Amino acid sequence: MAYDVIVIGSGPGGYVAAIRASQLGFKTAVVERENLGGICLNWGCIPTKALLKTAQVFEYTQHSKDYGITVSDAKVEFDAVIKRSRGVADKMSRGVQFLMKKNKIDVLMGNGKLKAKGQVEVTDKDGKATVYDAKHIILATGARARELPNLKIDGKNVIGYREAMVLPQQPKSMIVVGSGAIGVEFAYFYATLGTKVTIVEFLPRIVPVEDEDISKELEKIYKKKGIDIMTNASVEAVEATGNGVKAKVKTQTGEITLEADVVLSAVGIAANIENIGLEGLGIKTDKGRVLVDKYYQTNVPGVYAIGDMVPGQALAHVASKEGIVCVEAIAYNEKKYAHKPETIDYMNIPGCTYCAPEIASVGYTEKAAKEAGYEVKVGKFPFSASGKASAAGATEGFVKVIFDAKYGEWLGTHMIGANVTEIIAETVVARKLETTYQEVLDSIHPHPTMSESVKDAIEVAYGEAIHL
Structure with missing residues (x-):
């Protein structure tokens, strides 16, 4: 053995x-x-x-x-x-x-x-x-799933992601605590199917690891979908009632009580x-x-x-x-492999969130790039200006690119829109190859596609916008 x-x-x-x-x-x-x-x-x-x-x-x-x-x-x-x-x-x-x-x-x-x-x-x-x-x-x-001391998962009143995937019946209302990938994905799923959803986020903005512009855009879209969003807020206690739960929520202006069928705890792992x-x-x-x-x-x-x-x-x-x-x-x-493997560059890991619209990002946010001492060029191309997006009826969102103004290094890309998780890999590969903005612009992108919006955003960053 x-x-x-x-x-x-x-x-x-x-x-x-x-x-x-x-x-x-x-x-x-x-x-x-x-x-x-x-x-x-x-x-x-x-x-x-x-x-x-x-x-x-x-x-x-x-x-x-x-x-x-x-x-x-x-x-x-x-x-x-x-x-x-x-x-x-x-x-x-x-x-x-x-x-x-x-x-x-x-x-x-x-x-x-x-x-x-x-x-x-x-x-x-x-x-x-x-x-x-x-x-x-x-x-x-x-x-x-991580459990907060005051938000213990009991599988009935307070559920985690596993229970959220196999509920015996659709709840009429749900409080989602936490707005990372798990929280906003379930919020979209249940809200779209007709559940009244409220997101409670402890930090000042939803999807807090993303670029600030992404957070603002998703919040605007989610509110339009009818999802209530509370930031700078925390669930202090949950009490079971005959029909569901009451959640005491601490906000910047005081404590309020929310009622719902169930609370989904999505506060990390x-x-x-x-x-x-x-x-x-x-x-x-x-x-x-x-x-x-x-x-x-x-x-x-x-x-x-x-x-x-x-x-x-x-x-x-x-x-x-x-x-x-x-x-x-x-x-x-053990001499079974010809060379030492290359170690992972954790600054070039793509992150994807599959809510609608999708979110995809890699590299520095604009704020992080500036804090790291870079002088940046930023380009933003809205999908409302994309022919493919208009044809598909998916004009929400944008592509945002960040470049080092001095050397043209591609520092980061942040996207929100339909199927953007499928096009983030271009940035990952380009950053791996230490590609400059000019090399991307010299690479012909297919038209009409959502992916050409990456090239369009780079053109915006360098004052060469054609389609905006």
Whole structure:
């Protein structure tokens, strides 16, 4: 029962690391306590996108006359909506099962724990514990919904993202606490299907990690959709009533009480670092995350950690790349790989939020670029001036680009609009290649597309706007 590599956790960090390890000639096993694919495939990235697509389709029916089509009596069958989402998740999880078999990776179902250096103990659902030896152990246990002390998730009155995906019936009203990606995505989904939604955000603006212009635009659009937004506010207590909940909300002008069917807590995530044997091996942590070097080795040789449980952006694509870098570094040290892998540039990680309109960004915000000492050139191109956007009936939003005025370095891009998550990669690749503004303008973009708006925004930044 010995392996070269054992990965604990089969999310987008864990299963990708396991596949890459197998490709490089390591005898590999992956430990999973619930479903292959982890939270992302089963309870996060994938099933939420299925829900959001349903909301988008329903929104199309409500505005079908704008396209010259009459749709009458469109109704939401909430249980069917949930069933479709779960079906998509199940299909993706089965896909990971196929990949494990294809790559000859053993799947060990149960709770994985570091037993000793070079040993993993797996306890199955019946309580039977088996110890496996491994030269290299990669921790990829992910994260869960964070709970505030005064906002405990009970699964009924206060729910987390998992419960929000499988509610037995659609609530008439909902309070969403937190306006990061999870909060605004669920706010859009439920509001579009007819739920009265109120967003309560502790910070001064919604989607607070985004550029300020993005926050302002989304707030304006959401209010137009009928979503109430309270910033600089916090839910202090939640009390169950016969018909739902009462939430005491502290604002800058005093305390008010909101009533709703349910409260969705979307205040971030907490890494799953408990009960996996870190303390027994003396593995160092800080602020709830496992500390690692640039190749993801912990302070204990032979034990590594990747994904949401280590410092850095808690995103599926980040976890996947960390897993690959980690395994390739191990393989290089064992002469199974020709070169040391390049380390990740965490300043060039794209972030995507799949509400409608979508949000996509990478690099510096305008404020961060100025605070870093750059003199900047900023260009902003509204989709209202895009032919493709007008034809699609999707003119909300804009593309905003930020360049270093001195050398023409592409510092950041921030977009809000239809399908912008599909076009952010141009900026990521261009920044990786250290492309200047002129090289992008010299690259012919297809017309009519939403993606050419990136080029149009750069033209605005440099005073060469054609279509504005």
